[in-house]
Amino acid sequence: MTPRILEVRQQILKKNDLCARALRARFDEAGVIVVSLVSSPGAGKTTLLQATLSRLAAGGLRVAALVGDLATDNDARRLAESGAPVRQIVTGTVCHLEADMVDAALAAAQWPLNQLDFLFIENVGNLVCPSSYDLGEHARVVLLSTTEGEDKPLKYPTIFNTSDAAVVTKLDLAGPAGCDLPQMSANIQDVRPGLPILLLSARSGQGMNQWLDFLHNLSTPATQPAQL
Amino acid sequence: MTPRILEVRQQILKKNDLCARALRARFDEAGVIVVSLVSSPGAGKTTLLQATLSRLAAGGLRVAALVGDLATDNDARRLAESGAPVRQIVTGTVCHLEADMVDAALAAAQWPLNQLDFLFIENVGNLVCPSSYDLGEHARVVLLSTTEGEDKPLKYPTIFNTSDAAVVTKLDLAGPAGCDLPQMSANIQDVRPGLPILLLSARSGQGMNQWLDFLHNLSTPATQPAQL
Numbered sequence: 001m002t003p004r005i006l007e008v009r010q011q012i013l014k015k016n017d018l019c020a021r022a023l024r025a026r027f028d029e030a031g032v033i034v035v036s037l038v039s040s041p042g043a044g045k046t047t048l049l050q051a052t053l054s055r056l057a058a059g060g061l062r063v064a065a066l067v068g069d070l071a072t073d074n075d076a077r078r079l080a081e082s083g084a085p086v087r088q089i090v091t092g093t094v095c096h097l098e099a100d101m102v103d104a105a106l107a108a109a110q111w112p113l114n115q116l117d118f119l120f121i122e123n124v125g126n127l128v129c130p131s132s133y134d135l136g137e138h139a140r141v142v143l144l145s146t147t148e149g150e151d152k153p154l155k156y157p158t159i160f161n162t163s164d165a166a167v168v169t170k171l172d173l174a175g176p177a178g179c180d181l182p183q184m185s186a187n188i189q190d191v192r193p194g195l196p197i198l199l200l201s202a203r204s205g206q207g208m209n210q211w212l213d214f215l216h217n218l219s220t221p222a223t224q225p226a227q228l
Numbered sequence: 229m230t231p232r233i234l235e236v237r238q239q240i241l242k243k244n245d246l247c248a249r250a251l252r253a254r255f256d257e258a259g260v261i262v263v264s265l266v267s268s269p270g271a272g273k274t275t276l277l278q279a280t281l282s283r284l285a286a287g288g289l290r291v292a293a294l295v296g297d298l299a300t301d302n303d304a305r306r307l308a309e310s311g312a313p314v315r316q317i318v319t320g321t322v323c324h325l326e327a328d329m330v331d332a333a334l335a336a337a338q339w340p341l342n343q344l345d346f347l348f349i350e351n352v353g354n355l356v357c358p359s360s361y362d363l364g365e366h367a368r369v370v371l372l373s374t375t376e377g378e379d380k381p382l383k384y385p386t387i388f389n390t391s392d393a394a395v396v397t398k399l400d401l402a403g404p405a406g407c408d409l410p411q412m413s414a415n416i417q418d419v420r421p422g423l424p425i426l427l428l429s430a431r432s433g434q435g436m437n438q439w440l441d442f443l444h445n446l447s448t449p450a451t452q453p454a455q456l
Contacts, residue, residue: 070356125355126355126357148270177375
């Protein structure tokens with residue numbers, strides 16, 4: 001059985017890569033910067049995205065978001081409060097987003113991509129499976145909250161290896177949770193030397209300016225990640 | 229492609245179910261109660277297990293644990309400090325445990341099962357994929373920390389639907405995290421009416437006695453879950 005399963009999996013991944021490549025070409029042509037967020041459930045992707053959409057929109061930028069979940073459109077409703085166009089992707093039992101889901105959601109949304117500055121894609125909360133699926137994004141950002149423990153990068157290395165930046169969230173809870181921030185950063189660097197690390201709390205606002213600077217720099221060719 | 233993928237998946241699940249059934253029969257014959265723990269990464273499975281092994285062992289019970297992770301044997305080393313026999317299952321890129329991994333780990337460990345009162349199985353941190361794989365356990369316990377947000381049961385319903393109890397962890401952080409505990413419990417009950425819910429903090433010890441009572445009751449036939 002094993003060779004057959006592997007073969008099917010390879011075909012799925014290849015199909016995904018082709019679709020992701022086509023998406024990235026469309027994003028480049030439209031001049032929209034696409035950022036995906038991955039993390040455990042409850043690390044704070046939606047809360048960060050809420051604060052990000054509001055601040056970017058307040059700064060005159062045109063932003064939109066796709067959000068993936070197994071069930072509910074709770075996140076899309078939360079994010080719509082920012083005023084930005086948001087569309088939910090309900091995956092059912094699928095534990096991650098795939099490029100064709102992004103493609104289908106964009107087709108349904110009919111957003112004029114060339115009138116957007118940023119498109120965010122929030123993945124299903126899962127530190128494992130999303131790492132294998134390119135969504136055509138320009139930068140994948142992995143979130144890790146201070147309440148999850150310093151050891152998570154060591155235990156879930158692939159998602160850190162395939163990301164372009166790490167954001168340590170819930171900085172306001174680092175004290176109560178007893179999080180050793182230098183150790184957490186050292187563990188991220190152990191797994192992926194040189195990965196940019198941002199520390200923030202979307203609730204308190206601490207570190208949000210650096211995060212916004214990071215996003216702005218993605219749209220400046222000189223500082224774009226290698227794959228842009 | 230889709231029908232072929234589904235067919236392969238059904239065969240994998242069927243193979244897993246047969247293996248799980250055989251494991252459960254062995255556990256029943258040996259008289260060992262087997263409890264699996266599932267949750268997001270960082271919800272506190274290992275910390276709860278550490279406190280649980282120590283307290284059960286201090287009460288004269290014979291306990292052992294298998295712990296699953298993509299990488300590292302950190303958890304096995306942490307748990308071994310309790311003095312209980314512990315074995316790590318390193319899954320590589322596999323996002324969940326399967327019954328044959330449990331079977332292989334038990335064969336390698338060579339623990340005399342009939343001399344154990346409790347065997348714990350800590351799954352890979354993942355709120356999605358482990359829900360599909362029976363491990364032969366008598367009770368599956370899903371952990372959800374107060375820092376993850378009240379909405380997680382609604383967004384990850386399958387893991388709650390397939391569990392025999394929910395444990396809300398990090399109760400000491402509910403205040404700092406602004407967790408609405410009644411809402412979290414209501415969301416669990418929405419998804420799975422009647423599911424027993426325990427609230428605890430392994431760090432402060434609050435709620436640990438009720439958790440130990442829950443475990444003791446699993447070994448009393450009158451109060452065992454239906455599948456025992």
